[in-house]
Amino acid sequence: MAHSTEANEPREYHSSALISEVNANKVEDILRELKETKQKLGDLEAKFHAFNTKNGKSYPDVKYQNFRSKKRILVTGGGGFVGSHLVDRLMYEGHEVTIVDNFFTGNKNNVEHWIGHNNFEMIHQDIVNPLFIEVDEIYHLASPASPPHYMFNPVKTIKTNTIGTINMLGLAKRVGAKILIASTSEVYGDPEVHPQPETYWGNVNPIGPRACYDEGKRVSETLSYAYAKQEKVSVRVARIFNTYGPRMNLQDGRVVSNFILQALRNETITVYGSGKQTRSFQYVSDLVDGLIALMNSNYSLPVNLGNPTEHTITEFAVIIKKLVGGKNKIQMVNAVEDDPQRRRPDITRAMTYLNWKPKIPLKTGLEKTIKYFKDELNRQNIHGFA
Numbered sequence: 001m002a003h004s005t006e007a008n009e010p011r012e013y014h015s016s017a018l019i020s021e022v023n024a025n026k027v028e029d030i031l032r033e034l035k036e037t038k039q040k041l042g043d044l045e046a047k048f049h050a051f052n053t054k055n056g057k058s059y060p061d062v063k064y065q066n067f068r069s070k071k072r073i074l075v076t077g078g079g080g081f082v083g084s085h086l087v088d089r090l091m092y093e094g095h096e097v098t099i100v101d102n103f104f105t106g107n108k109n110n111v112e113h114w115i116g117h118n119n120f121e122m123i124h125q126d127i128v129n130p131l132f133i134e135v136d137e138i139y140h141l142a143s144p145a146s147p148p149h150y151m152f153n154p155v156k157t158i159k160t161n162t163i164g165t166i167n168m169l170g171l172a173k174r175v176g177a178k179i180l181i182a183s184t185s186e187v188y189g190d191p192e193v194h195p196q197p198e199t200y201w202g203n204v205n206p207i208g209p210r211a212c213y214d215e216g217k218r219v220s221e222t223l224s225y226a227y228a229k230q231e232k233v234s235v236r237v238a239r240i241f242n243t244y245g246p247r248m249n250l251q252d253g254r255v256v257s258n259f260i261l262q263a264l265r266n267e268t269i270t271v272y273g274s275g276k277q278t279r280s281f282q283y284v285s286d287l288v289d290g291l292i293a294l295m296n297s298n299y300s301l302p303v304n305l306g307n308p309t310e311h312t313i314t315e316f317a318v319i320i321k322k323l324v325g326g327k328n329k330i331q332m333v334n335a336v337e338d339d340p341q342r343r344r345p346d347i348t349r350a351m352t353y354l355n356w357k358p359k360i361p362l363k364t365g366l367e368k369t370i371k372y373f374k375d376e377l378n379r380q381n382i383h384g385f386a
């Protein structure tokens with residue numbers, strides 16, 4: 001069929017006008033949808049911001065977890081040095097975290113950045129008294145951990161690690177929660193096997209000055225496996241080796257805080273005994289990784305969590321002195337009773353079953369810790385505490 005140009009023109013014009021009208025409508029639709037999506041996004045952002053901001057206080061960003069993946073987690077001793085770092089990690093992950101602490105050695109400052117957050121709750125209570133709440137997981141960290149602190153009130157240390165642990169295991173049993181018990185390298189006492197694997201039964205003086213803690217933790221472990229066997233409680237046991245990092249109490253009395261404070265204040269660095277005794281120090285973020293990996297694993301026997309890099313205490317004094325840059329004297333003073341002479345974790349179990357090993361080298365960790373201590377000293381000087 002022949003078409004004249006005149007006849008085609010208006011039809012072509014007509015159809016192209018139609019197409020552009022349809023396109024214009026489509027564009028309009030898309031623009032409207034875009035506007036609506038932007039509005040929805042804005043609303044969501046505002047909600048998210050409101051979630052992380054309350055009463056003018058803004059909080060670190062936390063991940064979103066839906067009701068299926070969000071866990072209710074109890075951290076006993078959550079105001080302490082290790083506990084508060086663990087709380088941070090669990091909060092960032094978007095879980096609901098409740099801490100219980102009597103604040104004997106813990107400090108509210110360690111968790112103040114979460115106070116008022118919808119996912120965070122703080123209970124001021126001694127776990128020697130039973131606690132009735134609903135939780136999915138319990139990290140049981142409450143106990144003084146520094147030798148001068150745990151020796152200060154040995155009966156209280158024993159009560160915390162026996163009655164307190166029974167209360168937490170009882171809670172786990174009642175609500176069907178998984179529970180991780182913070183045990184210690186001190187269960188090996190003054191070890192005759194080196195490095196220490198979890199299969200080593202230890203060399204502990206049951207009536208010595210450290211017994212309140214090392215025997216306390218041994219009973220804690222025994223209780224855990226009794227509840228696991230008899231009551232089918234799902235238990236995890238972490239044997240924690242020497243740990244250091246920011247938020248250690250300045251008055252903690254352990255070697256890391258003592259040496260850093262002495263170095264910063266230009267005082268004599270006091271090495272107890274010969275200084276030939278050894279320790280292996282892990283940075284707190286490595287420990288937190290290990291605790292979470294252990295909780296999430298299916299492994300229920302005790303697991304050592306520590307950094308196997310071993311130093312004598314004298315070497316350690318020299319390392320800290322150099323990093324702080326002071327000209328301090330290092331002096332040997334009286335040895336402490338029953339001081340373990342050699343300590344280094346065998347971490348084969350943690351590597352095999354948790355795929356965990358420490359990442360932070362001593363120098364990096366110490367630099368962060370020294371900075372924290374410097375800032376704390378300045379803060380305390382400003383406020384007139386020092």
Ligand SMILES: O=c1ccn([C@@H]2O[C@H](COP(=O)(O)OP(=O)(O)O[C@H]3OC[C@@H](O)[C@H](O)[C@H]3O)[C@@H](O)[C@H]2O)c(=O)[nH]1
Pocket residue numbers: 145146147183184185186240241242243253254255256258259270271272273277279313336339340
């Ligand atoms: O000022 C000091 C403090 C401590 N020390 C020595 O440094 C070594 C380490 O002492 P710390 O007090 O830091 O810690 P300890 O290794 O004795 O105990 C620790 O073990 C592991 C954890 O479970 C506990 O946190 C804690 O009990 C000891 O040999 C101690 O005698 C000093 O030489 N000078």
